[in-house]
Amino acid sequence: MDVLYFAWVRERVGLPRERVETTATTVRDLVTELKAREARYEAAFADERALRVAVDQELTDFDADLSRAREVAFFPPMTGG
Amino acid sequence: MEIRVEAHPFDLGTETNRFAARQSDMGAVVTFTGIVRDVSGGLDYMEIEHYPGMTEKALTAMAEEAVDRWDLGDVLIIHRHGPMRPDEMIMMVATAARHRGSAFEAAEFLMDYLKSRAPFWKKEHAVDGAGWVAARDEDEDALSRWEP
Numbered sequence A: 001m002d003v004l005y006f007a008w009v010r011e012r013v014g015l016p017r018e019r020v021e022t023t024a025t026t027v028r029d030l031v032t033e034l035k036a037r038e039a040r041y042e043a044a045f046a047d048e049r050a051l052r053v054a055v056d057q058e059l060t061d062f063d064a065d066l067s068r069a070r071e072v073a074f075f076p077p078m079t080g081g
Numbered sequence B: 001m002e003i004r005v006e007a008h009p010f011d012l013g014t015e016t017n018r019f020a021a022r023q024s025d026m027g028a029v030v031t032f033t034g035i036v037r038d039v040s041g042g043l044d045y046m047e048i049e050h051y052p053g054m055t056e057k058a059l060t061a062m063a064e065e066a067v068d069r070w071d072l073g074d075v076l077i078i079h080r081h082g083p084m085r086p087d088e089m090i091m092m093v094a095t096a097a098r099h100r101g102s103a104f105e106a107a108e109f110l111m112d113y114l115k116s117r118a119p120f121w122k123k124e125h126a127v128d129g130a131g132w133v134a135a136r137d138e139d140e141d142a143l144s145r146w147e148p
Helices: A007-013 A027-037 A039-044 B012-021 B054-070 B100-117 B137-146
Strands: A002-005 A017-019 A052-055 A058-060 A071-075 B002-006 B028-035 B043-050 B074-080 B082-084 B089-097 B120-126 B129-132
Touching: A002 A007, A007 A039, A007 A071, A027 A039, A027 A071, A058 B054, B002 B054, B012 B028, B012 B074, B012 B089, B028 B100, B054 B074, B054 B089, B054 B100, B074 B100, B089 B100, B100 B137
Parallel strands: A002 A071, B002 B074
Antiparallel strands: A002 A017, A052 A058, A052 A071, B028 B089, B043 B082, B043 B120, B074 B089, B120 B129
């Protein structure tokens, strides 16, 4: 699936998007997998409460099911307007 | 209904006139405009990042909900992304309704949702460094009053 990062999450991970081969069934499982990869992911995902997640461009939570997901995005709370 | 996410500046007067002119049977048009503020006195420019695709979907869903809840005649949302200087306009919302109460309330609803639920992020570039603008608890709390 495609994993996208925005704002300081993008800066900490060091790239805006990447293709990830995963068997994770929930967002939280995917985060655990990513954190185990490298320190920069650990830094980006250190505090789950500071993050928001969208699956296929719909806001959701870390328990969300990923079995049919094509695109997962991680970002800080939004500051539009 | 018109939703635009774009980098270039817009003209508030032109947009408002165009929006008002295309209404029929609508006695009230309310507009809100967000402007880049230099709170600390050292802001060089503000940069707005967004999530192309999701941004348009989220704004469209908010506008559709506002039209349903307040029986609006029309909604316009323009939101810029990219770099912008202090005093530049970031975004605008316009609502058209038969009476002003609905137009005002719907505009407030849209702004409250847009601040916390549309995927935009502001980064301030100041003379002494850059930093992401933190979301405010008040903005999140503001959503609760619109819950059905």
